[in-house]
Amino acid sequence: MLAIKIWNYLKGYVIIRIEGLALERLLNLALTNDIYLWDVKRLNHYQVEVCVSPKGLDNLLELVKKLGCKEEILEEKGLPFILERIKRRKPFVAGFMFFLFLIFFLSAFIWKIEVNGLEQTPKDKVLQYLESNGISSSKPKMSISEEEVELLLLNEFDYFSFIEVQKKGVKLVIEIKEEPLPPEMIDREYPTNVIAEKKGVITKVVARNGDALVKEGQIVNQGQVLISGAMLTNEQEVYLVHAEGEVYARTRYEATVSEPIIKRVEKETGRVFEQKGVKINKRGIKFIKDIPFANYKEYIREEKIFDWSIIDIPLKLITYEYREIEVQEARQNIESVKQSNQLKAIEEINEKLADDVEIIARDVKHEIDGNIVNTTVIVEAIEEIGKKVIIGD
Amino acid sequence: MMKKNIENIKANLSEALELPMDIALDLPRITIVGSIEVNIFNHKGIIEYDNQIIRVNSRIGIIKVIGSQLEIKNILSEEILIVGNIEKVEILS
Known part of the structure; x- marks a missing residue:
């Protein structure tokens, strides 16, 4: 039924009121003349309201005339009539076209540059560099090529390990991954925080600049601020500094390997x-x-x-x-299973360990659960966990 | 008499071959949906159309639909769709 309604709407139809006495005869004549009628409403004994397609209308009017009835067109519905009406409203059409054009025109520009993933480099620095090379907002999309931007950034900032530039709608999204900077290359003008790279128990905090927020013996989670660059003056106003310092912590590495005996x-x-x-x-x-x-x-x-x-x-x-x-x-020797498990677990941990780590404890646990030998190796180490991150938006 | 015989043969044949009766014998097919819709296929024109009574001609006589707020939703040379509150459907042959 819905399909028929949509079809009628697309083809357009006319609601017409017919006045006369032999209305049943009119309907029968319409049937024999193949005029499709629908929504036939009997208003009273001399009036009827019908829907008819524009094509059938002419034939129907002829019949109406022949039978001596009177007709009155009440409404014209459907797409063809709407189009007809729109055609008469030229300024409206012009406005609509202008609106479409405006959307297309405006979406052909880059309106915003988004830089994600920066930790050691201030965002302003990247944006300024791009602008000095002709890449800024309100530039046409066509004039900016992703590869060019990538090359440009890679040449300027050689410690960027990964750059991905994408045009997303009217935004230019730049994803950056940085390699850790050597200390002498860090720009000290920008405020930073020192955050924890790993979970661990603090053993030593040396804050050369900034406010140490953690104490010895405290457990910190990954991403927690260790030395804050936001400091308070005597007047209780916040000012930002370039926080620096070393934070050592005891970290824990664990690996479990399971192997069946039989x-x-x-x-x-x-x-x-x-x-x-x-x-x-x-x-x-x-x-x-x-x-x-x-x-x-x-x-x-x-x-x-x-x-x-x-x-x-x-x-x-x-x-x-x-x-x-x-x-x-095949039954394996339990002792050899334990040994091979231990080796595998240690190998697994070694992959995760950084180079300059002092290992302070190592613990190996074997557990036999039915047919399976579970070997857990826990390594505790002391290492630097501080990482400088620029305070930004 | 002759005509009656032919009708009988037709009826038997369509029964034997499991053909639809309405097509083989040119009978109207009347479908009633609840008390809101009557669909008549293979009709022979409208005789009377009113809000309370619609009479439709067919090969087996007059089909009389009685109710209130009756309306012809659709009208084609083969089919009439009547909607409204239907109270009675009579076949007057």
Whole structure:
């Protein structure tokens, strides 16, 4: 019903009121003349209201005249009539076109530059550098190429390890990852915080500049501010400084490796059972027989029945091969399992450890849970966890 | 008599072949949905149209739909869709 309504709307229709006496006759005549009528409302014994398509209207009016009835067009509905009306309103159309044009025109510019991921470099510095090279907001999108911006930034800031420039709508989004800067290269004019790179227990705080917020023995989480660059004057006003200092903390690394004592080893016995099937296109027909093995592996081979080069007939013969396997259980030496687990766990931890780390404790725990040996290695180390991050927006 | 025989043969044949009766015998098909809608296929024109009574001609006689606020929603040469509060549908042959 909805589809018909939409169709009628698109084609347009007319609501018409007909006055007369032989209205049933009129409807029957309309039927025989193939005039499609709908929503026929009987108002009273001499009036009827009908909907009719513009095409049927002319025929209907002819009939109305023939039967001596009177008609009155009440409403014209649908898309064609709306378009007709719009055509008469030239300024409106012009305004609409102008509006569309404005949207297209304005969206062809970059209106905002977003820089994400900066930790050691002030955002202003990057933006200023870009502007001095002709890349700023309110520049046409066409004139900015992503690769160019990437190259430009890489050349200027050689410690950027990753740059991705994307045009997202009217925004230019620049994603940056930095490598840690050597201390002498850090610009001391900008306010910074020292934050924790890792979770740990503080062992030593040396704040050369800024306000140390943590004490010895305190547990800090990743990202927590250790030395703040926001300081208070005697008048209780906040001013920002370039916080600096070293923070040492005891950090903990843990790795767990599990390995079963009794290992299942699968071995083929050499007994093979085959069964055939046919495949047409993607659908397969399998001639089901019982597989006489308890443990087996399935291999499927396909070959074309008609291997002609001219036409490709999608008929394939399939061979299902079942190879019997024997599951053997191999018992491993518990001590050797423990040792190999420990080695694996330590290797795992070593990958995570930084170079200049002082290891103060190492703990190895073995736990036998049924068939499985769980080995946990915990390493405690003392290392610098402070990381300078620019205070910004 | 002859005509009656042909009708019988037609009816038996369509029953045997499981053909729809309304098509084989050119009968009107009347579908009533609850008490809100009557759909008549294969009609032969409107005789009377009123808010309370609609009479439609068909091959088997006059189909009389009685109710209130009746309205012809759709009218085609093969089909009439009547909506409203339907109280009675009579076939007067």
